[in-house]
Amino acid sequence: MQTHPALQDAATILPFPGARTLHADLLSGLRDLVNQGDLAPGARVPERALCERFGVSRTPLREVLKVLAAEGLVELLPNRGARIATLGDDHLFHLFEVIGLLEAEGGRLACARITPDAVAEIQGLHYRMYAHFLRHELPEYFALNQQIHAAILTAAANPVLSSSFASLAGRITRARYMSNRMHPARWQQAMDEHEAMLALLLQRDGEGLAALLRQHLANKRDIIIEAMATPG
Amino acid sequence: MQTHPALQDAATILPFPGARTLHADLLSGLRDLVNQGDLAPGARVPERALCERFGVSRTPLREVLKVLAAEGLVELLPNRGARIATLGDDHLFHLFEVIGLLEAEGGRLACARITPDAVAEIQGLHYRMYAHFLRHELPEYFALNQQIHAAILTAAANPVLSSSFASLAGRITRARYMSNRMHPARWQQAMDEHEAMLALLLQRDGEGLAALLRQHLANKRDIIIEAMATPG
DNA sequence: CTCCCGTAAAATGAATGCAATCCGTGCTTG
DNA sequence: CAAGCACGGATTGCATTCATTTTACGGGAG
Numbered sequence: 001m002q003t004h005p006a007l008q009d010a011a012t013i014l015p016f017p018g019a020r021t022l023h024a025d026l027l028s029g030l031r032d033l034v035n036q037g038d039l040a041p042g043a044r045v046p047e048r049a050l051c052e053r054f055g056v057s058r059t060p061l062r063e064v065l066k067v068l069a070a071e072g073l074v075e076l077l078p079n080r081g082a083r084i085a086t087l088g089d090d091h092l093f094h095l096f097e098v099i100g101l102l103e104a105e106g107g108r109l110a111c112a113r114i115t116p117d118a119v120a121e122i123q124g125l126h127y128r129m130y131a132h133f134l135r136h137e138l139p140e141y142f143a144l145n146q147q148i149h150a151a152i153l154t155a156a157a158n159p160v161l162s163s164s165f166a167s168l169a170g171r172i173t174r175a176r177y178m179s180n181r182m183h184p185a186r187w188q189q190a191m192d193e194h195e196a197m198l199a200l201l202l203q204r205d206g207e208g209l210a211a212l213l214r215q216h217l218a219n220k221r222d223i224i225i226e227a228m229a230t231p232g
Numbered sequence: 233m234q235t236h237p238a239l240q241d242a243a244t245i246l247p248f249p250g251a252r253t254l255h256a257d258l259l260s261g262l263r264d265l266v267n268q269g270d271l272a273p274g275a276r277v278p279e280r281a282l283c284e285r286f287g288v289s290r291t292p293l294r295e296v297l298k299v300l301a302a303e304g305l306v307e308l309l310p311n312r313g314a315r316i317a318t319l320g321d322d323h324l325f326h327l328f329e330v331i332g333l334l335e336a337e338g339g340r341l342a343c344a345r346i347t348p349d350a351v352a353e354i355q356g357l358h359y360r361m362y363a364h365f366l367r368h369e370l371p372e373y374f375a376l377n378q379q380i381h382a383a384i385l386t387a388a389a390n391p392v393l394s395s396s397f398a399s400l401a402g403r404i405t406r407a408r409y410m411s412n413r414m415h416p417a418r419w420q421q422a423m424d425e426h427e428a429m430l431a432l433l434l435q436r437d438g439e440g441l442a443a444l445l446r447q448h449l450a451n452k453r454d455i456i457i458e459a460m461a462t463p464g
Numbered sequence: 465c466t467c468c469c470g471t472a473a474a475a476t477g478a479a480t481g482c483a484a485t486c487c488g489t490g491c492t493t494g
Numbered sequence: 495c496a497a498g499c500a501c502g503g504a505t506t507g508c509a510t511t512c513a514t515t516t517t518a519c520g521g522g523a524g
Binding site: 465466467468469470471472473474475476477478479480481482483484485486487488489490491492493494 | 495496497498499500501502503504505506507508509510511512513514515516517518519520521522523524
């Protein structure tokens with residue numbers, strides 16, 4: 001019955017774009033647990049508990065853990081299972097160094113390759129974010145913020161760049177969650193930087209945008225390290 | 233008996249450096265099969281055959297396949313198993329774009345952070361490579377070549393940068409194997425570029441080295457694309 | 465002759481079972 | 495009394511097994 005449409009879909013999907021894996025929900029579920037801090041850094045990953053938590057057997061869960069280990073979110077110890085990866089200061093520094101590099105290049109390429117429509121879309125996101133900034137609505141601000149950065153990466157039109165960035169950015173998501181509160185001055189500064197970003201994007205100033213993005217991320221890094229230093 | 237030393241080892245290993253996973257040999261074994269072309273791009277990955285090939289059950293093999301999928305060497309299709317990832321021209325272009333970015337940054341950082349000992353070591357590698365170049369010993373030349381690039385990355389002293397580079401470089405290893413023959417003119421050019429690289433490294437000219445590495449990789453890209461276009 | 469469909473064989477994805485290893489508790493011993 | 499050790503429970507890693515889907519092959523209709 002459905003063999004034909006399925007086969008056609010498969011044929012169209014097969015050539016290039018990576019098809020969704022069956023256990024994608026499990027993967028994202030575990031990622032959320034790690035990012036939201038339900039599993040503390042350095043803590044053991046309780047396979048049994050997570051199995052009944054997600055209603056699956058240990059086999060698929062272990063496969064997902066292997067993937068998370070490849071992504072750097074957990075560490076696998078022989079005969080001792082998985083532990084949530086820790087984020088040391090130097091490791092965080094190195095992560096930001098590479099993430100800043102990728103994002104800067106993303107901005108540079110975006111200025112060269114972006115379409116007017118995409119610029120307009122980013123502009124729209126920016127103003128919506130600005131509105132949330134004025135109303136001090138932090139979660140919505142953060143959401144739009146990430147969408148803008150993702151849109152710039154997308155405009156760079158390099159899937160490898162995007163996925164590499166996403167992979168590395170995923171490792172610091174947890175640290176970001178921890179620093180959800182923001183000093184008003186820092187927030188204002190971040191908003192100013194976003195204003196400048198939009199201006200540079202409109203001018204297609206790739207070098208300027210690259211430099212600004214790098215500085216923007218360096219500031220964010222300082223915020224996060226600051227937040228990690230002062231617990232609470 | 234060995235509980236105590238093992239525990240101590242684990243305690244020292246546990247804090248930061250990622251411990252070796254138990255099935256690392258299986259992973260590298262599969263990688264080699266893909267890179268050496270024993271498994272053609274786009275071909276199905278025969279789980280059963282590989283299981284008896286490596287003498288393991290399907291469970292660990294499937295876990296490794298998931299990891300390889302996360303690395304981008306294979307693609308997982310729902311209910312249809314794994315296929316060797318294909319390397320389209322545009323995908324190859326995007327890969328080289330990011331790899332070049334990472335390697336250029338590696339050179340830049342290396343010039344800022346490298347120790348005199350490391351410089352001397354790279355110099356030694358370089359002259360050994362030069363000797364193989366003069367004798368037209370391509371495999372040895374390639375091996376030293378990769379060692380030099382790896383040494384520069386190591387000198388950049390950023391593990392995240394190194395591992396990201398290694399991950400992406402691993403995806404084009406297969407394409408590299410295919411273009412093992414080299415036109416004499418191209419080879420001479422590559423050797424000249426390596427000479428310049430060493431000079432720039434000795435001068436600690438980070439910007440110059442970054443630019444040269446990028447150009448060097450762009451040339452390599454052209455060689456590979458050229459080799460892919462002309463089969464045989 | 466070509467195309468389509470129905471059935472069997474094979475392969476995938478997940479669950480369960482089993483040997484080996486690790487961790488916590490209580491006991492022994494100097 | 496402290497330190498080391500042995501033993502039992504718990505956990506890991508892998509092999510095996512089972513349902514579901516896909517794929518290959520043969521027959522029949524147009």
